[in-house]
Amino acid sequence: MLYLIPCVTILLLCYPIYYCLSTRHDIPGPILAKISPLYRIYMFLSGQGPLKYFHLHKKYGPVVRTGPNHISLSDSSLIPIIHDSKQKYLKSASYDVFSPLYRGKPIDTVFSTRDAGRNRRLKATLMENLTGSPVLYKSRIQNSVDVFIEQMRGIQGAPINMFDWSFYWSFDLAFALIFGCQLGYMEKGSDFNKWIGTFKSITNGAAILGHVPSWCPWTVGNDSFMSLMRRILPFPDPTHEFLQEIDTRIRDHDMQRQHRCGDSILCKILEGRSSQENTEEQHTQLISTIFECFFATAADIGVSINAVLYSLLTNQNAYHRLVRELRTPKQPSNPTPTENNPFFTAIIKESLRLHTPLSVPMERVVPEPGLQANGYKISPGMIVSISQYSVHRDREVFGLDAELFRAERWLEADPIALRRLNRNFIAFGHGSRICAGRELGMHGIKMFVASLLERFDVELAVAPAERPPNITMFWLQDHVGFWAKVKECDV
């Protein structure tokens, strides 16, 4: 009878594995992904998560299991279903890691909230302040670009770390938009208060942690844990310091009501606020809007101009054609060729297609009655995401050269093909949770790149074949170590 004990123990130990394999055998994927959520963390820890998802899709097809409850999809016909306009597919708990702690509690932002109604309310406030201010933001972008150009004049000829400088510019721009003055990264030529570096490390860590959101209440979502980290770690917490900065500025504004408010998004919001609106809930909403505006502008525009510049410098035909167009004397009939230049727009789209800024999967929860995807039934409650990396390289849509940079594909396509290209382009997301700042983002990228290339010849400081930049994909796709040289031209 004794021999029964080890047999029963083995059976008990094996049953969970058998259960996972047998009930989930229908959706293909690596065995480890079927039995453990750790497989997804393992893929992202390498800093090459999206590329690994792409390889999984090549091996297993358009529907791949990446975790016991997670499915990755690469069929673009599913984009409008998963990223629908009515928010039937809600964001998953992975977004909780992007809710900052304010007064000891995590606050929802437009980006992080999982509640559809709350998203609509927060987004309306944000959009009102963004779309209502194109004059404000265009002049702020221009001011920040002017400072950048001036700094480039001073350091031309020497290798410049474009990765760092793109973020000096975008962080200064974000601060200027919100508070009306730059923080001084460009002026000092360094990440002097270590916000940029620390922000990158925190978001990279959050991208990993987002794969196990149940840890969030014990870590980034926990005030005691974060306070302890701030005490023991030798670098600042930019989110905490930025939230304190907003509080200080609101207090200053409220105490000096009679003073004229500056020309900034914060002042615009504060001046439009009536005294009855000053409840705790509305105050938190205001904080969340400002926070979102700052970090989205600083991070996403910075990473996007890196993508565009890197694509241009590694594709000389596109670079020379764009430079020629930008330096052609402006016609009275078309005084703003930057905005009305289809080739320029095509270059930006092609760059963001191949170097998609957001690297983490945009996870959504499958609602009742489940999802039918390429012959597989995905149950309600399962978490699905469209692999941006894969749909951006779909050969049936982008052609056999889908993995190559070729901006002309956006200009040559007939209306039906162009609709397909656009449908497969999800660098700004899709549906009701599409990026709220895409117009501001596109303006920022265009004004930055155009101003730089109109005045300077730019080239890679080190040829990619000798020492390519290290492209890491955690939360964002970063071109770490992207060096360039600039030389003022005679135009």
Ligand code: HEM
């Ligand atoms: C130019 C570069 C930018 C890129 C590539 C980009 C990309 C994205 C993507 C992919 C999403 C969807 C995320 C998801 O569904 O999980 C998103 C959402 C969002 N973005 Fe951007 N973004 C950019 C610039 C900005 C700027 C400048 C702002 C300024 C306010 C902004 C604010 C937001 C907000 C608030 C959301 C959440 C929208 C919602 O959930 O309803 N973004 N962005």
